[in-house]
Amino acid sequence: MSERVTLKQVAAKAGISYxxxxxxxxxSNQVARETAERILSAARELGYRPNTMARNLRSQxxxxxxxxxxxxxxxxxxxxxxxxxxSMVQEAEAAGYHLLPFPYQEGEEQVETYREMIDSGxxxxxxxxxxxxxDPRIQFLLSRQFPFVAFGRxxxxxxFPYVDIDGGAGxxxxxxxxxxxxxxxxxxxxxxxxxxxxxxxxxxxFEALNNAALSIPTEWVMRGEGTYEFGLKSGLxxxxxxxxxxxxxxxxLNDTQAIGAMVAAHELNLTVGxxxxxxxxxxxxxxxxxxxPLSSIRQPIREAGRLCVEQLIKLMEGESLIERQxxxxxxxxxxxxx
Amino acid sequence: MSERVTLKQVAAKAGISYxxxxxxxxxSNQVARETAERILSAARELGYRPNTMARNLRSQxxxxxxxxxxxxxxxxxxxxxxxxxxSMVQEAEAAGYHLLPFPYQEGEEQVETYREMIDSGxxxxxxxxxxxxxDPRIQFLLSRQFPFVAFGRxxxxxxFPYVDIDGGAGxxxxxxxxxxxxxxxxxxxxxxxxxxxxxxxxxxxFEALNNAALSIPTEWVMRGEGTYEFGLKSGLxxxxxxxxxxxxxxxxLNDTQAIGAMVAAHELNLTVGxxxxxxxxxxxxxxxxxxxPLSSIRQPIREAGRLCVEQLIKLMEGESLIERQxxxxxxxxxxxxx
Numbered sequence: 001m002s003e004r005v006t007l008k009q010v011a012a013k014a015g016i017s018y019x020x021x022x023x024x025x026x027x028s029n030q031v032a033r034e035t036a037e038r039i040l041s042a043a044r045e046l047g048y049r050p051n052t053m054a055r056n057l058r059s060q061x062x063x064x065x066x067x068x069x070x071x072x073x074x075x076x077x078x079x080x081x082x083x084x085x086x087s088m089v090q091e092a093e094a095a096g097y098h099l100l101p102f103p104y105q106e107g108e109e110q111v112e113t114y115r116e117m118i119d120s121g122x123x124x125x126x127x128x129x130x131x132x133x134x135d136p137r138i139q140f141l142l143s144r145q146f147p148f149v150a151f152g153r154x155x156x157x158x159x160f161p162y163v164d165i166d167g168g169a170g171x172x173x174x175x176x177x178x179x180x181x182x183x184x185x186x187x188x189x190x191x192x193x194x195x196x197x198x199x200x201x202x203x204x205x206f207e208a209l210n211n212a213a214l215s216i217p218t219e220w221v222m223r224g225e226g227t228y229e230f231g232l233k234s235g236l237x238x239x240x241x242x243x244x245x246x247x248x249x250x251x252x253l254n255d256t257q258a259i260g261a262m263v264a265a266h267e268l269n270l271t272v273g274x275x276x277x278x279x280x281x282x283x284x285x286x287x288x289x290x291x292x293p294l295s296s297i298r299q300p301i302r303e304a305g306r307l308c309v310e311q312l313i314k315l316m317e318g319e320s321l322i323e324r325q326x327x328x329x330x331x332x333x334x335x336x337x338x
Numbered sequence: 339m340s341e342r343v344t345l346k347q348v349a350a351k352a353g354i355s356y357x358x359x360x361x362x363x364x365x366s367n368q369v370a371r372e373t374a375e376r377i378l379s380a381a382r383e384l385g386y387r388p389n390t391m392a393r394n395l396r397s398q399x400x401x402x403x404x405x406x407x408x409x410x411x412x413x414x415x416x417x418x419x420x421x422x423x424x425s426m427v428q429e430a431e432a433a434g435y436h437l438l439p440f441p442y443q444e445g446e447e448q449v450e451t452y453r454e455m456i457d458s459g460x461x462x463x464x465x466x467x468x469x470x471x472x473d474p475r476i477q478f479l480l481s482r483q484f485p486f487v488a489f490g491r492x493x494x495x496x497x498f499p500y501v502d503i504d505g506g507a508g509x510x511x512x513x514x515x516x517x518x519x520x521x522x523x524x525x526x527x528x529x530x531x532x533x534x535x536x537x538x539x540x541x542x543x544f545e546a547l548n549n550a551a552l553s554i555p556t557e558w559v560m561r562g563e564g565t566y567e568f569g570l571k572s573g574l575x576x577x578x579x580x581x582x583x584x585x586x587x588x589x590x591l592n593d594t595q596a597i598g599a600m601v602a603a604h605e606l607n608l609t610v611g612x613x614x615x616x617x618x619x620x621x622x623x624x625x626x627x628x629x630x631p632l633s634s635i636r637q638p639i640r641e642a643g644r645l646c647v648e649q650l651i652k653l654m655e656g657e658s659l660i661e662r663q664x665x666x667x668x669x670x671x672x673x674x675x676x
Contacts, residue, residue: 023610049457071424077623078420085344085419086409090441098460101437103428119387227629259627266629282626285415289597291604291629 004200014042023306029035045260065312066099066123068113069128071104076256079284080301082155084151087305088127095313098122111140118146125316127151127308131162132196147315149308154195161232161315163307163326165285170297170330171251174279175208177332178249183277187220187247189231190256201253201281220247231260239276240269248276249338255287255296262290262337277338292336299330343386352380376469402460403430403437403650406451408468414594417622418639422489425643433651435462448596449478463654465489469500469665470534475493486652487646493532499653501645501664505535505619506542508635508668509589511619513546515670516587520614525558525585527569527595536545539591539619543602569598577606577614586614587676593618593634594623600628600675615676630674637668 011021016039024031026049031039053093056062067088072078088100094293100123105113112134114137124147128137131152141148150162155193178186188205191198202221209215220238224230231252238261239246250259255337265272272278273292280287283298308325314321349359350669354377362369362377363386369377379384383614396401405426412414438461443451452475462485466475467503469490476498479486488500516524526543529536538596547553562568569590576599577584582651590596596618603610609615611630618625645664652659 046451047457049454069420071418077415077417079415081423082407082410082416082419085423085439086441089439093441099425099439101427101439103424103431116387256627259624263627286597286622286624289594289601289628 003046005043005046007048009046010039010043010048010333012261013046014039037111049158056336057181060121061124062122062162064123065096065097065309066100066102066114066117066126066145067129068104070104070166077284078126080299083301084129084305085107087302088309090319091306095309096311096317097313111136114140118144125149125312127312133194146287147312149315151304151308152182153200161311161321161324163304163311163328165299165330166327167201167306167330168207170281170299170332171201171204172208173330173332174251174297175205175335178210178251178279178338179208179212179214180275181277181338183249185220186214186216186246186249186251187222189234189250189252190221190223191226191253194225199260205251226254226257226262228256228263231257232264233260236266239264239270243275246276249279250276251279253281255282255284255294258287258296258337259290262292262294265273273336273338275330279332288335289336295335295338296333297330298333300328304328341601343384343495345386347384348377348381348386351384352377356578368550398459400460401435402461403435404438404440404452404455404464405467406440406442415622417620418637420632420638422467422643425640426647429644429647430651433647435647435651435654441451449474452478456482463487463650465650466508471532475510485650486637487653489642491538496646497660497662499649499662501642501666503637503642503668504542504665505539505635505668506545507605508619508637508670509539509542510546511668511670512589512619512635513543514549514569516589516615516617516671516676517546517550518675519615521587522552523558523585524552524554524587524589525560527572527588527590527599528559528561529564529591530561536591543589554585562593564592566598566601568592569595570602571598573599573602574605577602584614587617588614589617589619593620593622593632596632596634596675597628600632611674611676617676621671626673628675630655633673634671635668636671638666642667651662 007019007021011018014021016035019037020031021039024036025043043240045310069081092099102113102117112124126141126148128148129152131150131154135154138154138158141338144162150160151164153164168201173303175186186207190202222234223233235250238250250261252261262272262278265276270276280294280296283296287296289296311321345359345363348357349356352359353372358369358373359377363381407419430437432596440451440455442498452464464479464486464519465488466486469488471493473492476488476492476496480498488498491500491502491661514525528540531537560572562572573588576588588597588599596616602608603614606616616632618632618634621634625632625634649659
């Protein structure tokens with residue numbers, strides 16, 4: 001179907017045997033220089049391009065990086081996918097690699113998918129995302145000594161290469177900012193205690209309170225899903241008490257929870273930004289258009305994607321990493337909600 | 339690095355020569371049945387898996403589908419990428435194909451990238467998105483007779499396989515709905531006249547007005563970018579006249595424009611949903627959390643992604659398509675903004 005120039009055509013044009021042409025175009029230097037030059041010039045004129053599959057088979061490499069992600073539930077949006085993928089694809093391409101996205105599987109199936117990708121020779125390495133505690137992919141890939149870089153941390157006792165964003169630092173910035181503004185009663189909408197990312201962020205929350213010698217009632221740490229519904233319900237619960245009893249600020253682990261909390265405030269006739277401050281996490285692109293515009297933590301996603309691939313390429317090419325674990329700092333974006 | 343079982347190991351286990359093992363595992367049937375069975379059983383016991391690269395080289399196919407998309411500018415979000423990619427990856431995987439995302443290039447570079455992907459044997463076909471008038475990729479791929487399916491239409495006189503969402507039908511639904519609610523003064527925020535997708539949607543807008551024998555002042559068709567800023571500016575311009583002169587409804591070609599128009603109404607102390615109705619397009623996941631929640635047109639993205647790959651696989655496997663051009667219907671989602 002494609003009009004690919006063949007070795008045979010190059011051989012005919014150069015007037016040299018197929019075997020010799022094949023040797024030269026496959027990189028052998030056991031051919032007289034003059035002959036090699038005649039072949040290369042014929043190849044150039046005809047627009048010959050080496051066949052990727054043949055090159056890969058010779059090198060026993062696929063030049064592919066496997067990547068899989070959890071599809072977002074309906075009514076939610078993966079704010080970072082475009083940026084993360086684009087930065088990975090560009091970084092990979094610049095080094096002659098391509099990205100191979102494959103479907104995300106739950107549970108036991110998950111490791112099987114990774115095993116199949118390795119055993120069929122489809123990929124030379126992986127970037128992992130949505131990393132959790134006791135992530136079975138990490139143990140499996142370590143035991144296979146197969147190159148990978150995780151976007152995210154797992155159990156602290158397991159040593160593996162990762163790039164992550166310091167969510168704890170993000171929460172510290174948020175709480176420090178609120179304390180500086182005079183807040184002393186700060187509530188938080190958090191995720192369940194088995195969330196690796198959630199616990200990292202909550203560590204920063206408590207650290208900032210401790211540093212300021214502040215404590216809050218345990219019931220002001222509300223744990224649930226990262227949904228609008230949980231944000232709304234928790235916001236109504238927290239804000240329905242008397243003005244001198246209720247929190248003066250609510251921080252959340254994502255923007256969707258924060259939106260729920262802001263709507264709760266509206267419903268109770270409280271003004272967000274004066275009666276109660278709200279700060280989210282993620283800086284989802286629509287957060288600036290909310291009413292009022294939402295303050296939030298912005299993560300350096302492009303840099304994270306680039307670094308995951310940069311580190312992985314070093315591993316795939318047998319280099320050792322100078323920094324095996326990289327933590328990037330997020331940024332607090334202040335808008336009218338706080 | 340990987341613990342792949344080799345043909346040599348299978349040969350040792352079966353006690354049969356490497357050459358014969360290679361023949362059998364590469365699908366030859368020129369080997370005695372009993373011998374073949376001994377080899378296959380040894381291969382199974384050892385967990386031998388065929389090498390993808392070798393298989394690809396034999397079949398001269400890469401089993402890959404190329405896909406490239408325009409990265410979203412900062413402060414915007416690609417609402418459909420996750421759904422579109424996930425549905426394509428799943429559909430491809432089910433048929434033994436994988437997706438190969440590659441970086442988007444502007445202008446002349448664009449066709450060169452596609453040429454390079456074909457000539458290096460990296461992909462067996464493409465899914466195109468962000469299709470425009472006179473799209474150079476379409477002419478190039480048609481001239482190369484290389485399999486592709488476009489997500490979107492181009493010049494009507496060029497015949498090529500596509501899957502698209504009927505944006506004109508979406509706008510007709512929107513305008514019909516507003517007319518039924520009693521609106522007679524409907525303005526629209528549109529894109530520049532060289533936008534293929536924009537013109538398709540605007541066709542539906544004018545058709546619905548014509549069907550109701552309504553006409554609107556030409557200055558109520560405002561053309562500009564799909565941004566918040568353009569929506570805000572246009573909204574202020576349209577709504578700053580006296581109540582009996584200004585439009586009673588504004589429809590837009592995306593949700594970001596609609597958000598700008600809603601903020602313009604707030605700034606002029608008009609209530610969206612009573613003083614002026616606003617309806618967007620895209621049904622971005624955060625639209626439901628806006629104040630008030632935004633009515634919008636929802637596109638069947640998952641179905642579009644699935645169909646693009648389903649059609650492409652038929653083409654790559656040499657089948658002819660029963661329907662070469664497929665148009666899917668969007669859906670109007672009504673919320674408090676209209």
